[in-house]
Amino acid sequence: MTTDRRVLVHPDKESLAGSVAARFITKVIDILDEFDEANIVLTGGTMGSAVLAAIRSSPAAQTIDWSRISFWWGDERFVPKGDADRNDLQAREALLDHVPVDPAKVHAFPASDEIADLDEAARVYARELAEAAPEGADYPRFDIMFLGVGPDGHIASLFPGHGEIRITDATVVPVRDSPKPPPLRLSLTLPVIQSADRIWMVLAGADKASAIGLALAGASTDEVPVAGAQGRKRTVFFVDQEAAAEVPESLIAPSY
Numbered sequence: 001m002t003t004d005r006r007v008l009v010h011p012d013k014e015s016l017a018g019s020v021a022a023r024f025i026t027k028v029i030d031i032l033d034e035f036d037e038a039n040i041v042l043t044g045g046t047m048g049s050a051v052l053a054a055i056r057s058s059p060a061a062q063t064i065d066w067s068r069i070s071f072w073w074g075d076e077r078f079v080p081k082g083d084a085d086r087n088d089l090q091a092r093e094a095l096l097d098h099v100p101v102d103p104a105k106v107h108a109f110p111a112s113d114e115i116a117d118l119d120e121a122a123r124v125y126a127r128e129l130a131e132a133a134p135e136g137a138d139y140p141r142f143d144i145m146f147l148g149v150g151p152d153g154h155i156a157s158l159f160p161g162h163g164e165i166r167i168t169d170a171t172v173v174p175v176r177d178s179p180k181p182p183p184l185r186l187s188l189t190l191p192v193i194q195s196a197d198r199i200w201m202v203l204a205g206a207d208k209a210s211a212i213g214l215a216l217a218g219a220s221t222d223e224v225p226v227a228g229a230q231g232r233k234r235t236v237f238f239v240d241q242e243a244a245a246e247v248p249e250s251l252i253a254p255s256y
C-alpha cells in the first residue's frame with residue numbers, strides 16, 4: 001500500500017467527469033499494452049455514472065479494445081435485476097451497453113431475484129472473484145478501482161462505525177443495515193479495495209468536503225472509511241472546487 005495520495009481539483013462537475021474520462025482512456029490503453037487483460041472496478045453514485053457517460057461520449061473511446069477488459073463492481077444494492085437502483089444497470093446504461101464489451105467479462109453482483117439469500121449472494125460473488133484470480137490469490141489484479149465517497153465518508157458499502165469496514169477474512173460482505181437506502185447491499189471488503197493498483201475516487205459537491213478533509217487529515221478508517229482507501233501504486237481524489245474546500249493547499253496537485 002502506498003501513502004502517495006493526490007488531489008486533483010477541477011472547476012466543476014462537468015470538467016471533472018471529462019478529465020477523469022480522458023485519463024481513464026489513456027491509462028487503459030497503457031495497461032492493455034502491458035497486460036493481455038485489464039480489470040476495472042466500477043462504482044455506483046452520481047459521479048461514477050457521469051464519468052462513464054463522459055467516456056462513452058469521447059471519440060477516443062473507440063481506440064480501446066473493450067473485449068479485453070473485465071468489469072467488476074465495488075458494491076451493489078441488493079434489489080432485483082433491472083431495478084433502477086442497481087449500480088450495474090446505471091453503468092450499462094451510461095457506457096457498457098454502448099461499447100463492444102465481452103458480456104462474459106461483465107461481473108455484476110447477483111441480484112435479489114437471482115439469489116434470494118444475501119449471504120449466499122456474497123459467497124457467489126466471492127467465488128466469481130476467486131475464479132478470475134491468479135493462482136494462489138482470491139481475486140484478480142485490479143488495475144483501476146473507481147470509488148464514490150459518501151458525505152459520511154463511506155466507500156463502496158462500507159459505512160462509518162459499521163462492522164463490515166473491519167472485516168479482513170472475506171472478500172465480499174453482505175450489508176444489512178446500510179444507512180443509505182436501500183438497506184440490503186453487497187460490498188467488497190477493505191483488503192480487496194486496498195489491493196487495487198490504482199484507486200480513483202471521484203467526488204463533487206460541498207457535502208463531500210469534510211469527508212475528504214478528514215480522510216487526508218488522518219482520521220481513522222473506522223470513523224471515516226475513505227481514510228483507508230489507498231491503492232498499491234496510486235490513490236487519486238478527483239474532485240471539484242466545492243469538494244476540495246477542506247483539503248490542505250499543500251496536497252493539491254496541478255491538474256489541468
Ligand SMILES: O=C(O)[C@H](O)[C@@H](O)[C@H](O)[C@H](O)COP(=O)(O)O
Nearest residue numbers: 044045046047148149150155156
Ligand atoms: O451504492 C452506492 O450508493 C455507492 O456505491 C456509494 O458508495 C456511492 O458511490 C457513494 O454514496 C457516493 O454516491 P454519490 O456520488 O451519489 O453521492
